Each structure stands twice: as C-alpha cells, then as structure tokens.
C-alpha cells in the first residue's frame with residue numbers, strides 16, 4: 577500500500593516529498609496505513625478475519641475523525657472465472673461459496689446474515705472511467721469470496737484435495753453460470769460491513785489467471801506487477817475525477 581500511496585501522491589500532484597510518506601501504523605505489525613492528501617491507503621492481509629479487524633478499526637477511526645462522503649475501495653488480485661489474466665473486475669455482488677450475496681457472521685453463537693450488495697452507482701462510474709484508460713480491460717460481475725485459496729477455490733494443487741478434476745470443472749461452471757467472474761478472499765465481509773455502516777464501497781480486483789486454464793499463477797513477475805497496477809490506475813482515475821482534477 578506504500579506504492580499505492582506514492583502513486584496517489586504523484587497522481588494528485590500533492591506537495592512534499594514522496595519519500596517522506598510514513599506508515600502511520602508502523603508501531604504495529606497488524607497492517608500498514610498511509611495518508612496522502614484526502615486518501616488513506618491501508619493493507620488488510622489475507623482473508624475475512626484479517627480484513628474485518630482492519631475494517632472495524634478503520635470505520636471507528638473515520639467516525640471519530642468525522643470524515644464525510646467517504647468511499648472505500650478494496651483493490652487487489654483474484655482468480656478469473658472465464659476471463660483472461662489481466663482483466664479488471666468491478667464487483668457487482670460479492671457472493672459466498674454457495675453463490676449467495678450474503679455474509680454470515682457468528683455473533684454470540686448465532687448466525688447473523690448480512691447483505692453484500694455494493695454501491696451500484698460507484699461501480700457504474702468506475703466502469704465508465706475504465707473506458708477512458710488504455711489497456712485496462714474491465715468488466716462488472718459477481719465476485720466469489722472464499723475462506724481458502726486452495727480447496728475452497730477448487731484448486732487441485734494444494735496440500736489437500738478432496739475432489740476430482742471433473743468436480744472442479746463442474747463447480748467453476750456453476751460459479752460462472754451464477755455470474756461469478758472472479759474469486760478472492762475478502763469481498764463479502766468488506767461489502768457487508770461497509771453496507772451496514774452506510775459507507776459507499778467498491779471492490780476492484782485484477783485477475784491473475786483464468787481458472788478454467790489452471791490453478792497455478794505462472795505469469796512472469798513483471799507482468800503480474802503490471803496487472804496489479806491496473807485496479808490502482810482505475811481507482812486513481814476515479815479519485816481524480818471526483819476531486820475534479822481532470823474532466
């Protein structure tokens with residue numbers, strides 16, 4: 577997130593030296609946070625428990641700092657479902673492993689079900705801006721959030737595998753039919769928490785591979801780095817538009 581903060585610093589033409597941007601949370605190893613102008617850039621670790629702790633703390637911070645008109649983006653990586661590597665997916669609905677647009681949280685031994693719908697206007701605006709950027713193929717679709725990278729995402733190459741190759745294809749086919757275009761590990765709790773707290777939110781993730789073509793990410797490192805910059809470029813473009821820095 578330091579590099580995103582530095583990128584935003586340059587994109588917004590902010591005063592001061594980029595090298596001086598400090599990690600506000602450097603006293604803890606839980607996550608990193610950088611503030612550049614009106615933008616906070618925060619890491620969230622991997623998986624639902626990790627991002628949900630960060631979101632609780634961030635949302636309290638935003639409340640006490642009396643921040644207004646906040647939009648929260650999760651930018652990151654994912655596995656594509658029928659999309660070639662390098663495609664940016666703006667999430668329509670975040671869905672669970674059963675393709676349901678909901679997040680289940682166990683509270684005091686009871687299951688609370690929360691909706692994972694994201695802000696439609698922000699998603700459409702992002703899609704519109706993507707057409708202004710060269711070489712960033714972008715779609716809107718559902719994003720499946722799993723609690724595991726290997727078996728949970730139908731991978732055959734983990735330390736454990738409890739299903740056949742044919743069952744894997746069937747699951748990915750069903751996901752695709754349910755509108756799933758990519759798979760990652762944080763979007764449902766992110767969408768649910770932002771929605772309950774009345775915060776506009778969007779999930780913008782690039783696909784690192786097409787899961788119909790394999791499980792391993794074998795793309796060269798420099799190409800992956802370029803792919804990972806795509807959601808950052810799109811969100812930076814959105815921020816510049818919203819701040820009326822570009823027309």
Ligand SMILES: O=P(O)(O)O[C@H]1O[C@H](CO)[C@@H](O)[C@H]1O
Pocket residue numbers: 621622623651652653654725760761762781
């Ligand atoms: O967007 P990033 O942080 O790369 O996250 C994706 O990559 C991790 C798995 O490698 C999971 O956390 C998944 O959601």
Ligand SMILES: O=c1cc[nH]c(=O)[nH]1
Pocket residue numbers: 653654655656725729759760761784
């Ligand atoms: O396949 C992938 C790639 C990145 N992140 C995931 O969660 N899955």
